[in-house]
Amino acid sequence: MEFEIPWDALFGGVLLGLSASLLLLLNGRIAGISGIVSGLLKPENGEVLWRVLFVIGMVFSALLAPKLGFELPQSLPVSSFFWVGIAGLLVGIGTKIGNGCTSGHGICGMGRLSGRSIVATCVFMAVAVATVFVRLHLL
Incomplete structure (x- = not known):
């Protein structure tokens, strides 16, 4: 079996790291999306x-990535906008309680x-694993 390098993911990770580093070095700010949006x-x-920028x-x-030849992941079908709204609300509450988000x-x-x-990220991952387990095996 041959291993194929996921170039899109590698390039995206490099851009994330570069943008986060530049924001910290040039602006003294952490590139946490919940903090950036709540600051707006x-x-x-x-x-x-x-x-805003x-x-x-x-x-x-x-919007630009597909025009440059990068493939975006396929979206999951939305079964109910009500549940999407509830999920968004819970994520917002969680980022407030956790003093930040995954980014x-x-x-x-x-x-x-x-x-x-490090502790917050371990908690995020544990909850994600538990959520997937419950969703796939108990619901």
Whole structure:
């Protein structure tokens, strides 16, 4: 069996690391999406422009990637917008309780060897595994 390198994932990971590093080095900020978006909802100290540009960059990169030859993962069918809304609400509550999201803790915090982020990421992963198990085997 031959191993094929997932170039799209590798390139995406490099871009994530580069953008997170640049934001930290040039702006002194962590590239945690929940923190960036919540800062747009309650702006402080005129820190709106870079947050808006960051979010616009995320949205447009997803639109631009297929035009550059990158394949996006297939979307799962949405069975109910009600459940999608509930899931979004729970994610928002979880990021507030956890003081950050998977991008802030899992990418940036673990890269800085933050103990709090390492624990948070382990909890995220354990809950994800439990959720998949329950969904596939008990529901």
